[in-house]
Amino acid sequence: MMYSLLRKALFIADPETAHGLALEGLRLGHEIGATSLLCSNISQPVTVMGLEFPNPVGMAAGMDKNGDYIDALGSVGFGFVEIGTTTPRPQSGNPKPRIFRIEEANAMINRLGFNNKGVDYLVEKANKHRFQGILGINIGKNFDTPNDRAADDYLVCLEKVYAHADYITINISSPNTKGLRDLQDTEQLDKLLAALNTRRLELADEHQQRVPLVVKVAPDLVDEDIAGIAESVVRNEFDGVIATNTTISRSAVKGLPHADEPGGLSGTPLKDMANHVLAALRDALPKEVSLIGTGGITSGADAAEKIQLGADLVQFYTGFVYKGPDLVKDCLTAIRKQKTT
Numbered sequence: 001m002m003y004s005l006l007r008k009a010l011f012i013a014d015p016e017t018a019h020g021l022a023l024e025g026l027r028l029g030h031e032i033g034a035t036s037l038l039c040s041n042i043s044q045p046v047t048v049m050g051l052e053f054p055n056p057v058g059m060a061a062g063m064d065k066n067g068d069y070i071d072a073l074g075s076v077g078f079g080f081v082e083i084g085t086t087t088p089r090p091q092s093g094n095p096k097p098r099i100f101r102i103e104e105a106n107a108m109i110n111r112l113g114f115n116n117k118g119v120d121y122l123v124e125k126a127n128k129h130r131f132q133g134i135l136g137i138n139i140g141k142n143f144d145t146p147n148d149r150a151a152d153d154y155l156v157c158l159e160k161v162y163a164h165a166d167y168i169t170i171n172i173s174s175p176n177t178k179g180l181r182d183l184q185d186t187e188q189l190d191k192l193l194a195a196l197n198t199r200r201l202e203l204a205d206e207h208q209q210r211v212p213l214v215v216k217v218a219p220d221l222v223d224e225d226i227a228g229i230a231e232s233v234v235r236n237e238f239d240g241v242i243a244t245n246t247t248i249s250r251s252a253v254k255g256l257p258h259a260d261e262p263g264g265l266s267g268t269p270l271k272d273m274a275n276h277v278l279a280a281l282r283d284a285l286p287k288e289v290s291l292i293g294t295g296g297i298t299s300g301a302d303a304a305e306k307i308q309l310g311a312d313l314v315q316f317y318t319g320f321v322y323k324g325p326d327l328v329k330d331c332l333t334a335i336r337k338q339k340t341t
């Protein structure tokens with residue numbers, strides 16, 4: 001109820017301004033101890049990828065690109081928060097406006113283009129956080145690094161974030177960095193994942209800590225792509241897959257305002273596609289490889305459905321914009337109920 005009023009006020013502003021205002025408001029709420037009042041009973045522990053998550057509901061990447069709001073987001077009850085995408089060098093992203101709401105469909109289109117302050121800034125922030133849950137760090141490449149040198153960017157980020165992350169996400173699925181999604185092609189993917197796993201094994205020795213690696217994939221994949229990705233994930237000892245990022249498809253929002261804006265579509269219209277990829281990955285992967293279900297969660301039932309399809313954990317972004325912090329509790333309740341029936 002309270003959030004629906006706040007949302008009315010926030011939605012007067014353009015989406016990117018509203019995003020900044022909401023996060024600053026959350027930070028203030030956290031500092032005065034108000035946000036923790038929202039999150040009674042968030043303890044629903046699960047062990048996934050060898051990590052103990054206080055609960056299986058997380059904030060997806062992109063909400064906090066630089067790690068400025070880890071504690072504030074954590075304070076509303078998330079079991080894990082994924083920050084980033086971060087790149088080796090800071091970059092400003094695409095020209096504004098670059099985020100659009102499609103309110104009729106609980107959806108958004110964004111073409112931010114990995115705007116971020118660079119990995120050194122993010123590491124400084126990650127180093128200082130106090131959040132007791134699990135911290136994921138999502139890494140990418142700079143827009144001007146060609147794909148044949150992409151591995152260098154991911155390796156720079158991997159090395160810098162390694163000591164600060166509970167798990168690390170390799171993002172090869174944003175539609176807003178030209179050519180990025182080509183890294184999902186089996187041959188390129190295999191090379192990239194092999195390079196990252198080799199370096200991870202060395203870092204694990206140095207730090208006496210094996211940090212799980214997960215790869216984040218697009219929803220716009222055919223079954224053949226999914227099979228290739230699953231094989232590469234297993235061959236290169238990755239610990240999990242996040243299904244999915246935003247979609248370039250517009251078939252579920254045809255005719256709605258902003259539907260023709262270029263970028264990635266998220267929220268309710270993404271749900272079926274993301275669920276299809278999630279289920280196909282569950283079929284194709286051994287159970288030791290974990291799955292994080294993301295895309296179109298705007299209710300507890302949506303979260304429970306992803307668990308039913310084989311997700312070990314769930315995340316959302318757009319649902320937080322439309323439903324606010326209560327969505328965490330709604331998802332936990334629905335997941336708990338589903339597990340006891």
Ligand SMILES: Cc1cc2nc3c(=O)[nH]c(=O)nc-3n(C[C@H](O)[C@H](O)[C@H](O)COP(=O)(O)O)c2cc1C
Nearest residue numbers: 060061062085110244245266267295296316317318
């Ligand atoms: C404005 C915006 C920015 C995003 N930025 C990133 C990002 O930097 N890295 C990433 O891996 N995913 C990013 N995402 C994708 C989300 O993490 C998520 O995978 C996608 O939105 C589907 O989930 P949802 O329907 O719950 O939003 C972004 C999504 C939105 C809406």
